[in-house]
Amino acid sequence: MKLLVDAGNTRLKWLLVGDGHLVGTGSAILDADDPFCDIRCQSAHIRRVAVSTVISEERRQHLQVQLEAFCRAPIVFHWAEPRRGGLVNAYTETDRMGADRWHAMYAAWQADEGGFAVVDAGSAITIDYVADTGAHLGGYILPGKQMMLRSLRQDAARIGFDASDVQAAEPGASTTECVQHGLVWLWASMAARIEADCRRLGLGRVLVTGGDAEGLLDAGLSAHHEPSLVLKGLAAVDGESERE
Numbered sequence: 181m182k183l184l185v186d187a188g189n190t191r192l193k194w195l196l197v198g199d200g201h202l203v204g205t206g207s208a209i210l211d212a213d214d215p216f217c218d219i220r221c222q223s224a225h226i227r228r229v230a231v232s233t234v235i236s237e238e239r240r241q242h243l244q245v246q247l248e249a250f251c252r253a254p255i256v257f258h259w260a261e262p263r264r265g266g267l268v269n270a271y272t273e274t275d276r277m278g279a280d281r282w283h284a285m286y287a288a289w290q291a292d293e294g295g296f297a298v299v300d301a302g303s304a305i306t307i308d309y310v311a312d313t314g315a316h317l318g319g320y321i322l323p324g325k326q327m328m329l330r331s332l333r334q335d336a337a338r339i340g341f342d343a344s345d346v347q348a349a350e351p352g353a354s355t356t357e358c359v360q361h362g363l364v365w366l367w368a369s370m371a372a373r374i375e376a377d378c379r380r381l382g383l384g385r386v387l388v389t390g391g392d393a394e395g396l397l398d399a400g401l402s403a404h405h406e407p408s409l410v411l412k413g414l415a416a417v418d419g420e421s422e423r424e
């Protein structure tokens with residue numbers, strides 16, 4: 181079996197696969213003491229671990245120690261690359277790109293259905309555009325939902341607000357409404373902007389992933405929800421590098 185790990189700035193997501201079929205899936209908060217406790221009884225059967233991560237080097241080393249304590253299999257970290265197959269990274273300094281973005285793009289590219297946008301609504305929100313030819317056209321990095329709410333709470337003395345699941349975008353009449361509706365309003369504008377970019381660039385598909393994907397869909401983003409897009413791309417990359 182192979183353990184695939186996507187370690188983001190907030191959560192660690194994993195898939196356990198054996199002979200092409202899914203054995204288990206789970207997630208844990210990034211700093212969890214024992215993120216793989218649910219699959220401890222299977223650890224002896226894991227023959228390889230592949231990781232896509234954007235966490236700091238210090239945290240990455242801690243994750244490596246946790247994985248080494250968990251199972252005896254080799255651990256391979258995969259990073260953003262200049263190109264893979266027909267997919268070509270727009271970054272000149274490829275190693276500065278988050279591995280999660282590259283792996284999500286590679287998963288979408290592998291579907292072989294033409295140009296696309298990938299939206300990853302995690303700790304930060306990333307948007308990447310890829311043309312029919314496989315050329316990455318570049319992207320955007322924006323603060324994610326919790327990051328945005330945290331900065332409003334921390335950096336402004338008089339913005340106190342409550343949590344809300346309301347999906348309203350009309351002008352608010354309280355601090356909570358102004359903040360929470362503001363987020364939906366911003367996301368709706370972002371969704372419209374992504375649609376307009378895709379029309380202009382001739383990209384036929386939008387894929388959305390990340391912990392806040394559903395919020396973006398509720399705010400009006402028209403996209404296919406692929407919760408495990410990063411892990412899917414990582415699985416493809418790791419499978420190829422094993423065969424090389």
Ligand SMILES: Nc1ncnc2c1ncn2[C@@H]1O[C@H](COP(=O)(O)OP(=O)(O)O)[C@@H](O)[C@H]1O
Nearest residue numbers: 188189190191301302303324325326390391392
């Ligand atoms: N169980 C959860 N724990 C933490 N955040 C969650 C959870 N479910 C949804 N979220 C939302 O998902 C976002 C993090 O998404 P995720 O894709 O896990 O991020 P990352 O890849 O950066 O770790 C948070 O901003 C939060 O709003």
Ligand SMILES: CC(C)(COP(=O)(O)O)[C@@H](O)C(=O)NCCC(=O)O
Nearest residue numbers: 188189234276277278302303304321
């Ligand atoms: C933009 C990101 C923080 C998103 O990561 P996440 O929010 O999913 O944890 C990550 O892809 C990253 O650290 N990127 C490095 C900068 C870049 O991609 O240009």
Ligand SMILES: [K+]
Nearest residue numbers: 188280300302
């Ligand atoms: K991510």
